Amino acid sequence: MNPVSRRSFLKSSSAAAAAVAAAQIIPSRVLGADAPSKQVAFGFVGVGGMGMGNIERVLKLRDKGARIVAVCDVDRIVAAKAAKKVDAGQGDTGCAAVGDFREITRRKDLDAIVVSTPDHWHVLPALDAIRNGKDVFVEKPLTHSIREGQVLVAELRKHGRVGQTGTMQRSDASFRYVAGIIAKGHLGTIDHIDILIPANNKHVGATWAPVPVPEGLDYDFWLGPAPWAPYTSQRTHYQFRYIMDYAGGQTTNWGAHYVDIAQWALGMDESGPVGVEGFGEFPGSGLFTAPTRVDFTATYASGVRLRVRTRTDGVYDGNVKFFGTKGWIDVSRSKLKASDEALLAIDGGAGKGGDSGNAHMANFLDCIRSRAKPVADLAIGHRTTTVCNLGNIAMQLRRPLKWNPAKEAFEGDLQAARMMSRAYRGPWALV
Numbered sequence: 001m002n003p004v005s006r007r008s009f010l011k012s013s014s015a016a017a018a019a020v021a022a023a024q025i026i027p028s029r030v031l032g033a034d035a036p037s038k039q040v041a042f043g044f045v046g047v048g049g050m051g052m053g054n055i056e057r058v059l060k061l062r063d064k065g066a067r068i069v070a071v072c073d074v075d076r077i078v079a080a081k082a083a084k085k086v087d088a089g090q091g092d093t094g095c096a097a098v099g100d101f102r103e104i105t106r107r108k109d110l111d112a113i114v115v116s117t118p119d120h121w122h123v124l125p126a127l128d129a130i131r132n133g134k135d136v137f138v139e140k141p142l143t144h145s146i147r148e149g150q151v152l153v154a155e156l157r158k159h160g161r162v163g164q165t166g167t168m169q170r171s172d173a174s175f176r177y178v179a180g181i182i183a184k185g186h187l188g189t190i191d192h193i194d195i196l197i198p199a200n201n202k203h204v205g206a207t208w209a210p211v212p213v214p215e216g217l218d219y220d221f222w223l224g225p226a227p228w229a230p231y232t233s234q235r236t237h238y239q240f241r242y243i244m245d246y247a248g249g250q251t252t253n254w255g256a257h258y259v260d261i262a263q264w265a266l267g268m269d270e271s272g273p274v275g276v277e278g279f280g281e282f283p284g285s286g287l288f289t290a291p292t293r294v295d296f297t298a299t300y301a302s303g304v305r306l307r308v309r310t311r312t313d314g315v316y317d318g319n320v321k322f323f324g325t326k327g328w329i330d331v332s333r334s335k336l337k338a339s340d341e342a343l344l345a346i347d348g349g350a351g352k353g354g355d356s357g358n359a360h361m362a363n364f365l366d367c368i369r370s371r372a373k374p375v376a377d378l379a380i381g382h383r384t385t386t387v388c389n390l391g392n393i394a395m396q397l398r399r400p401l402k403w404n405p406a407k408e409a410f411e412g413d414l415q416a417a418r419m420m421s422r423a424y425r426g427p428w429a430l431v
Contacts, residue, residue, distance in 0.1 A: 038065040040368055043104040043134075045072045045125045046117030047082035048237060050139050050166070054114050055082060057361040059089040066365055070096040072104045076216035099218055105129040112368055115139060116166075118240045119247040120226050123148040124428060126163075130155050135162040137364050140260075141252035142381035146389050147421035149382035150408060151430055156378050164364040164374040165381025167260045169333070171359040175261050177350035178322070178331045182265040186346055188325030190304050193262050196311040197254035197318040200242060200292055204234050206285040225424035234287055242288040244392075249290025251280075251395075252388040255308055258320045260376070260384040261331070262306055265322065269380045272387055272405035273298035273306065280310075280395035296391035308391060393419045 042058050044051055051073070058066050068086045073079035076099060083097035098104065105113055105128040113129040114137045115122055123143055126136045136156075142165050143149040156163045169175045182190065210230035213219045219231050226245045229235065241247040263269060278296025283289060291310075298306045311318075319332035327339035338344050360376070367374040386408070393416055394401050402411040410416040424430060 038369070040066050040111045040365060041069045041109055042066060042112050042114060043070045043072070043107060043110045044068065044082065044114045044116065045101045045104055045129075046115060046121065046139075047071045047073045048075070048078055048116070051114070051116035052082060052085065053357065054116050054137070054139075054166075054361065055086060055089075057358050058114070059086070060358055061362060061365055062090065064362070064365060068095060069110060070098065070104055070107065072098045072101050074099055074218040074221045076218075078216075099221070101125040102128060105134060106132050110134060112137065112364070118222075118236075119252065120144045120240075120245065121224055123152050123430070124225065126152060127155055127430075130159050130161045130163070133159070133161075135364075135368050136378075137164045137166065137361070138378065138381070139166040140381065141248065141256040141385045141388060142378065143385050143389075144247070145420060145422045146386050146408070148430065149385055153379045153382050162364070162367045162371065162374060163378035163381075164360070164367070165376040165378055165384075166360070167257055167376045167381060167384065168356045168360040169257050169261055170264065170356075170375045171363060172333070172356035173352060173354065174331050174336045174350045178320075178329055178336070179261060179265040181343065181346050182322055182324070182329070183267060186343060187322055187327060187329060190266065190302075190322055190324045192305040192307070192323050193266075194321045194323070195255070195258045195262065195306065195308045195318065197250050197258065197294060197308065198316045199310050199312070199314075200250060200288075200290075201316060202234075202239050202242060202288075204239070204242075204287040208232050208234060208287045223425070225422075225428040227425060232287065239288075242290045244289045247290065248388060248392050249294070250310065251291060251294050251296075251308070251392050252385060254318045255294070255388040255391065256381075256384055258318045259306070259308065259387045260380070261320050262322075263380075263384055263387065266300065266302075266304060268300065268383070268405075270383055272383055273300050273390070273403060274405065275299040275400060275402055276387075276390045276394045277400040278391055278395035279398060282395075291392070291395055294391070294395070296394050298387055298390065306387075308388075389420075 058068055071079055071082045079097040083095040086095040087093050105125055112135045115125050116139045122138055126138045129136050210232055213231045241253050242249055276298045280291040280295050281293040282291050294310045296308055317332055321330040329338040329343055363375050401416050404411055
């Protein structure tokens with residue numbers, strides 16, 4: 001990476017500070033939770049697909065005191081589009097658009113940072129925000145490696161910040177209902193859990209060619225801590241998720257949603273399995289390197305087996321099906337089924353789901369004020385993502401692995417242990 005020089009960074013930061021002074025925005029932590037305005041100032045890092053969706057969710061919270069002050073993206077055109085959307089939504093022209101996340105995470109007038117970057121860029125902006133006194137909302141999958149999650153959670157606790165993971169299904173009525181009745185024993189003792197996740201929805205052939213970097217994209221900054229690689233239009237934006245240098249494929253993309261619900265129902269929010277094995281399929285050539293077929297099984301100390309597989313029916317959604325001694329229950333974003341209809345009517349049933357994405361962001365805003373842990377605290381998101389990363393590691397090594405969830409370490413496998421972290425391209429560093 002060619003980092004922003006100290007001189008140019010300080011110059012841009014000074015300009016941002018001047019803009020802040022002119023706008024006279026006062027962070028809510030200065031005014032106090034009971035201040036008349038109760039305004040919470042948000043900054044956004046990464047404002048592409050998910051970032052734009054999260055902007056819309058925060059804009060819907062304006063009547064609750066949320067205000068977006070600045071956005072950041074390494075694609076200048078994307079950043080400008082996002083700022084324009086914010087200004088239109090807030091009825092003014094005060095939203096700043098920048099290209100370096102540090103101009104967002106280090107602003108004194110911000111309370112919260114929403115990180116919606118590609119996966120390999122989730123942790124570094126979040127860490128910088130936390131270390132500079134900000135609360136964070138970080139999209140799922142929370143991290144790109146197990147080690148990243150360990151550091152992120154430790155820093156969150158050290159600095160006393162609020163952190164929400166973007167696993168929005170935790171804020172959906174159907175998923176909350178299923179996790180609740182399983183935790184209360186209505187399905188009896190859980191024997192095993194089956195999760196299906198969608199197949200890859202993007203493909204690249206065996207050959208591809210480098211092309212010029214498009215105007216407005218700081219590609220070297222986009223790569224960031226990942227290894228250098230020539231630019232091609234199929235590497236960035238949405239397709240990044242199928243290249244292991246930047247993401248973990250559908251294992252972590254969709255797996256993070258449904259593994260999260262399974263761990264929740266099992267009472268394993270801040271724990272995990274004791275073993276994992278997998279035999280997925282990986283591309284033999286071409287640009288994409290993430291699994292094309294996912295199949296791994298995690299085993300818990302209780303004996304429960306959690307199997308995650310790629311579905312083959314073409315449906316672009318996942319589902320999680322719990323099998324217990326009193327029957328089974330199957331939940332996804334579009335359905336809720338059970339072996340016995342009575343299981344769907346306990347305490348009046350699940351009720352209407354509403355918009356889980358909006359509810360999830362609203363929960364984050366509420367916790368910024370109350371200082372309570374949000375429904376998907378970063379420690380929970382870390383443990384969920386760990387299971388997904390364990391699955392990818394097991395599928396790559398193709399042998400059973402022993403995992404110690406208390407120590408968060410592999411037992412007796414140095415090769416697997418080395419895969420818990422990723423080397424960062426300088427000058428970026430995790431700690």
